[in-house]
Amino acid sequence: MMIVTLILALAIAVVAVIFALQNSMLVTVSFFGYAIDGSLALFLLLTLVVGIVIGLLVMSPGAVKRSLELRGHRKRIGGLEKEVEEHKAKVAELQKPKPVTPLSPPSEIPKPVTPSSPPSETPKPQ
Secondary structure, eight states, X not given: OHHHHXXXXXXXXXXXXXXXXXXXXXXXXXXXXXXXXXXXHHHHHHHHHHHHHHHHHHHHHHHHHHHHHHHXXXXXXXXXXXXXXXXXXXXXXXXXXXXXXXXXXXXXXXXXXXXXXXXOOOOOOO
16 A cells, blocks of 8 residues: 555656646746745645645544554553463363372272172071
């Protein structure tokens, strides 16, 4: 975009210089009661320069505002990127396998339970 702007500005400057050189007759310009004699080319180039300065002054508040907004956005992006890194570190820490540690040594080893056999029928005394 910057190259396009530069080429456009250069083209306008070349056209203005050519136009001014082809219109080099002497003229009288009146402004607020003052009359000035000079070359038409000089007055045309002076008018072009004044127009450019006015254009830059009109554009500057918007450019300053965008610059301040951009600075704020960059600061916010930096904070958010830092926060993302902290969250990634926390997730990585939570995904690490934890070492297995016995809760407490058993004080008595339980004996295996064996199924009991059905009670045998013994004759009942009569």
